[in-house]
Each structure stands twice: as structure tokens, then as C-alpha cells.
Amino acid sequence: MAMPSDQAGPGPWILVEDPWGRVEPESSRRLLLVAIEAFADQGYHATTTRDIATRAGMSPAALYVHYPSKAALLARISGVGHEVALALVQQAIDGAPDPLSRLRAVVAGFAAWHAEHHRVARVVHYELTALPEPDRAAIVELRRRIEQLVEEQISAGVAAGQMQVAHPRRVARAVLSLGVDVARWYHPTGPDSPSAIGALYADLAARMVGAGDLPE
């Protein structure tokens, strides 16, 4: 298949490669990182705040200075993860000149990010129901905005005659599903790099919206 168009460049996800750099102070960031590992290894429900504090080399009391509860840690992880995903989608759209190039850049970046950050992505996607309100509502709203941005590119592509899609909202969801599910099966030791997965999935998304090229 064809490689993604040059507009996608080396991948917009490079700009957000360390999504946790924004979390300050350092001890707060360290707790998030070990909480991701604990939730990914043991599952959210079976992890205690003591497990997380121990992994971070801190006392439970020191953990509570930063986060009042385990749910607060999950909410922060999910919040940062979704904000980064939304920023990545927005950057991909802003950096490309037309609906099809935008869709390709979004899908390439979204799929590559889910490969690169597969452990945090699993926590974020699979533990959504564990979030208390109002955190859950805030995350659902971020997800809705991501889906809406993708739907808008598809609707614009249809209007411009670039794409042929009867149900832009449903196809937007399916296109994002491809990227989300990368986090489930991806292994860093496998044959495919995150950027190679992104390139292939951009091609598949172009075909899904009726705008694909023939294979080379």
C-alpha cells in the first residue's frame, strides 16, 4: 500500500511523546507513572494505594499529599491521557491541508500513539467504568470531542467529493476503534513499529471512507 502523504510528516505524535512531562511536581509525576504500571499489571480494582506508594518508594501518607484516593490517581491518568489524545488529533488536523490528509494524519498519529503508549492506553480505555463522577463525565466529554473531530473531517471529505460515506459518525467510531485496539495486541518486541502501524492504518482509513489508493 501507499505510504501516508507527506503532509503527515514524521508523525504529529512526536510532539507529545512524553505526555507526563506536564505533571508537576516530580513526586506527583512519579506516582502517576508507577500507578499506571500497577494498574496495568494487577488491574485497577486489585491495586491498593499502599501498592502504589511502595512502588514509588514513598509512604501511603506521602501519597495522600498528592492524591486523596486511588480514584483520584486514575482520574488524573485518564485526564492526561485523553487531553494528550485530543491535542494530538487537533494538531494532526491543523497541520494538514484537506479532509483526507487530515483524516490520514489523525489515524496515523492515533494508532502510533496507542502502540507507543499501549500500557497507559489499556488502563485509560478499560478502566473507564471505574472512574467516579464527575471525573467520568469529563472524560466522556473529551472522548466525544475526539470522535466529533474525526466525524467532521469525514463529513467535510464527503462534502468536498473526496470521500463516500453514508454514516460519518459510525465510520468515525470504527476508524478510531482501529487505533484503540492497537493497545490491546501491541507488543514492543513484534515486527511492526508504531510508525509503520500508523502508516498502514492511515491507508486503511482512507479506504474505509472510499478514498483509498491501490496497493503499490
Added chain:
Amino acid sequence: MAMPSDQAGPGPWILVEDPWGRVEPESSRRLLLVAIEAFADQGYHATTTRDIATRAGMSPAALYVHYPSKAALLARISGVGHEVALALVQQAIDGAPDPLSRLRAVVAGFAAWHAEHHRVARVVHYELTALPEPDRAAIVELRRRIEQLVEEQISAGVAAGQMQVAHPRRVARAVLSLGVDVARWYHPTGPDSPSAIGALYADLAARMVGAGDLPE
């Protein structure tokens, strides 16, 4: 978009609508069903055998007559789930006359099954790493066979000039991802029925392999 071809009929998944009917005796089946609910609600790691026994109205000792451990319950759930999925894929292939019709029937059935049985599918897909060996190896082998059957249809479609795909194995994985991820987002109260999702995803898969129709 076009509806799936008539060969797909009302959907091969109807034949396996009660995947647990094969589990005997009844108390053994009841334990599996309540274990699925417990794992889906609380997560596998946070569920105890006592929780499961209580939900089934049984004593922990009575549970152990049927299953020696919580892991044995998960292994049985995952085993039945994957065997049913493999049977569904094989039936779809056997019931259709050419590679594209077979791929469409597989995708329609697989996606509809993941909608209909979204709770068990979440347990089966997300708790794979919790399975002890040799159960895990057996499940991985069932998954490999499902992926291989889909890959074979794509390779046959390419050879017959029906499809245009450079990497059949990778595209087979992506096509199955679409169906798997339905289990994550599906809500029974949403606007799309399992069979409508199956029909749309068969169309999308046809496009992904370079054999799609224009929308109606």
C-alpha cells in the same frame, strides 16, 4: 452503504446465540455466568471465589466441586468464548461461496457477536494476561487460528483478483480489531443493533481489502 450480500443471510451468529448451553451440569454453567458478571463488574483480580459463590447462591465449598480455582473459571470462560468465536468464523466461511462473501460473513458475524455478548467479550479480551499456563497458550492458539482463517480469505481474494492487499496478515488483524473493539463501546440501549453493526462492518471490511462498493 450496501447491505451485506445475501449469502450472509440473517447472520451465522444466530447458531451460537447461547454459547453456554454446552456447559453441563447446570450448576457449573450457572457459576460461569455469575463469574462473567462479577469479572465484568469488579475486574478479575478484585473478584474472589467467595464473591462468585455468593452470587450463585452456593457455598465456596460447592464452587470448588466444579472449579478448583478462580483461574479455572476464567480459563473455562475464555475457552468457551474463543471456541464459539472460532466456530462462528468457520461457519461463516463454510456458508459463503467466494473469498469476499466469506470475509463479509465473518466480519458481520464477529462484530455482531461482540455487540450481543459484549460483557463476556470484555472479560475474554482484557483478562488474557491473567490466565495461567497452559490455559493461556491454548487460548493464544485459538486466536491464532481465527486470525489465520481471516488471513486465508484475504490471500485467496487477492489470488482471485477480488481484493487488493499488500499485507494480508496485518489487514486480517485490523479487520478483527474492528469487531473486538465493538465490545468496548457497545451499549444495548444505543441506536445500533448488533446486526446493523455487523452489516456496516462487513461493508467497511470489503473496502479495507480494496473490494468495496460505493454507498447507496
